[in-house]
Amino acid sequence: MKVIPIASVCGRTVRAPERAPEATFAGGGAASVADAADAWHLIGEVGQCFDSNDCLGVTIDAVKVGLFRVDGEIHALDDVCTHGNALLSDGFLDGHEIECPLHAGLVDVRTGKGTTAPIVRDTRRHEVRIDGGNLYVRLSR
Template sequence: MICDQLSESAADVQEHAIQWYKAGELESLFAEGDCHGITVNGHRIGLFRVDADVYALDDLCTHGNALLSDGEMDGHGIECPLHAGLFDVRDGSVMCAPLTRATRCHKVRIQDDAVYVAVPEKTGG
């Protein structure tokens, strides 16, 4: 599954080159559940599996700074473990209060049973 757009919260993020990184083997990443957190090129990413599709979001809740990968899946929603707000894993949009700001969605591809995630290149500074 590929997320082709960045959520509204990324509108004020400067455009940077995107690089694909191998997150791991599909079955290993999701051996213990449908949520998994990784760090890729200095970016904390949450991976979420819904049926045969895998989605990737910034792993930090925009409301309470909790790791979304520690939350519970509810259909296509990932529930923040702190205040029970839901983000849509397909595009990072807010599904319910107390959330007010979307989180960034990253492109995902599966190739030869491995999961790859596209993240912005690190810039100097």
């Protein structure tokens, strides 16, 4: 597995995600995930992705994605706040809501819905899958 270090997040180095090597798609046999529009991206082993912090920011194919662990579930959203240019993963997680560190608006990490002003536009959600202890994310279109 080729692992490339990216930006420091929450005081630690996060590894660049990579695509799962192969997957089976509806209507056919195995195909390279890299060739698929709906690729699952390997983030890493769940236990290593989250330590004492339940928020993690990663970049997948130039898309900043925030990962949030709440009550044993992991949720993925676009990491850039829709109100201002701040990373949601740098915010304060309280229950199922992440507080934007710039203007304190809240976003529900389960749905991506902005729940308080100044956030008036919802945040895009991404699919999350855990397989063999590894965390994968599939970007929404």
